[in-house]
Amino acid sequence: AVLADNDHQVKLWTRNSEQAQEINGARKNMRFLGEAALPEGIEATTDLAEALKGAEAVVFVAPSAAMREIAKLAAPYISEHTCCIHATKGFETDSLKRMTTVLAEELHRKEEELVVLSGPSHAEEVVRKQPTTVVVASSNQEAAEYAQDLFINSYFRVYTNPDVIGVEVAGAIKNIIALGAGLSDGLGFGDNAKAALITRGLAEIGRLGSAMGANMLTFAGLAGIGDLIVTCTSQHSRNWRAGSMLAKGLAVEEVLKQMGMVVEGIRTTRAAHVLAEQYDVPMPITEQLYQVLFASKPPKQAVEDLMGRGRTHEIEEVAKSWGLHQSEPPVI
Numbered sequence: 497a498v499l500a501d502n503d504h505q506v507k508l509w510t511r512n513s514e515q516a517q518e519i520n521g522a523r524k525n526m527r528f529l530g531e532a533a534l535p536e537g538i539e540a541t542t543d544l545a546e547a548l549k550g551a552e553a554v555v556f557v558a559p560s561a562a563m564r565e566i567a568k569l570a571a572p573y574i575s576e577h578t579c580c581i582h583a584t585k586g587f588e589t590d591s592l593k594r595m596t597t598v599l600a601e602e603l604h605r606k607e608e609e610l611v612v613l614s615g616p617s618h619a620e621e622v623v624r625k626q627p628t629t630v631v632v633a634s635s636n637q638e639a640a641e642y643a644q645d646l647f648i649n650s651y652f653r654v655y656t657n658p659d660v661i662g663v664e665v666a667g668a669i670k671n672i673i674a675l676g677a678g679l680s681d682g683l684g685f686g687d688n689a690k691a692a693l694i695t696r697g698l699a700e701i702g703r704l705g706s707a708m709g710a711n712m713l714t715f716a717g718l719a720g721i722g723d724l725i726v727t728c729t730s731q732h733s734r735n736w737r738a739g740s741m742l743a744k745g746l747a748v749e750e751v752l753k754q755m756g757m758v759v760e761g762i763r764t765t766r767a768a769h770v771l772a773e774q775y776d777v778p779m780p781i782t783e784q785l786y787q788v789l790f791a792s793k794p795p796k797q798a799v800e801d802l803m804g805r806g807r808t809h810e811i812e813e814v815a816k817s818w819g820l821h822q823s824e825p826p827v828i
């Protein structure tokens with residue numbers, strides 16, 4: 497919708513012919529976006545070759561679990577000059593790869609040429625043209641600026657950022673913390689608990705990001721704290737909603753069935769549990785979520801275990817695990 501509002505000719509690929517007809521006819525996508533009106537410039541199709549023919553830019557927005565399969569299908573129709581952008585938040589579950597790595601492998605492109613778009617951006621608000629800010633990250637500044645030009649407008653402000661790793665790690669891990677925030681709200685805990693989850697969640701994102709090679713300043717930005725705040729506090733968030741349902745005692749499978757939409761945080765918890773081990777970084781919130789989701793741990797017990805952890809010193813702990821020296825400002 498943002499691209500069509502910017503007068504680009506947009507082809508939207510879907511597997512579902514009824515959805516394509518609804519978008520082209522009624523200019524709506526009722527199941528996912530309710531009554532929101534979609535711009536005229538969008539043409540939905542179930543024919544992937546037709547969708548990609550002559551495209552100057554391609555935006556991949558499939559759930560992380562489907563990214564490799566879709567990139568493989570799309571690869572034959574994408575030229576080496578096409579700008580490839582993705583807005584998916586998660587890791588590949590088995591390989592633990594970031595989405596730009598998966599895309600680069602399947603599209604036979606250099607990871608440095610690809611762009612990731614991320615930040616606090618619930619689709620329900622964007623489609624209603626409510627003020628939204630995001631980042632487009634690429635190691636290639638030209639590619640990032642090209643993506644910035646495509647998307648930026650009066651209600652959708654786009655910043656560039658060279659730190660692809662930081663933006664992708666933040667976008668994936670914030671969904672785990674949002675599951676925790678939903679769980680906390682569902683258990684009847686208050687704003688103190690949620691603020692604690694957001695803050696200590698950011699520490700956790702920073703630890704993994706630092707170990708994986710991110711620029712720590714990314715986590716102070718839109719893809720970091722910005723997206724963490726919106727996903728932990730917005731009722732649009734599927735991850736928050738899934739967490740609140742888990743608190744009511746629903747099993748993971750039942751939560752997914754009732755949601756009928758992707759809840760990235762669930763798969764990402766599994767991936768981050770392994771990444772934390774691999775990189776040897778403590779991720780206590782992720783670990784407790786893992787126990788609740790995959791080892792039947794009662795959510796209240798998880799809260800008790802988090803609160804009962806050994807005493808620690810805030811600044812020393814953050815400085816050490818984020819790889820910062822307390823006396824020196826971080827290097828940009």
Ligand SMILES: NC(=O)c1ccc[n+]([C@@H]2O[C@H](COP(=O)([O-])OP(=O)(O)OC[C@H]3O[C@@H](n4cnc5c(N)ncnc54)[C@H](O)[C@@H]3O)[C@@H](O)[C@H]2O)c1
Pocket residue numbers: 511528557558559560562565566583584585586617618619620756757758760
């Ligand atoms: N919804 C948002 O506000 C929002 C904002 C920013 C980023 N994201 C990210 O975008 C990604 C997609 O989320 P979403 O909100 O669109 O999810 P969704 O569940 O609303 O929609 C996912 C769509 O992908 C389709 N799909 C699933 N597997 C597929 C496959 N193998 N081949 C083709 N199509 C397939 C589904 O049929 C569905 O239409 C996620 O990584 C999410 O974190 C979502």
Ligand SMILES: O=P(O)(O)OC[C@H](O)CO
Pocket residue numbers: 585615616617618671674723726727732733734735736758759760
């Ligand atoms: O609905 P969620 O929880 O998948 O979050 C959607 C976006 O990532 C918010 O920026």
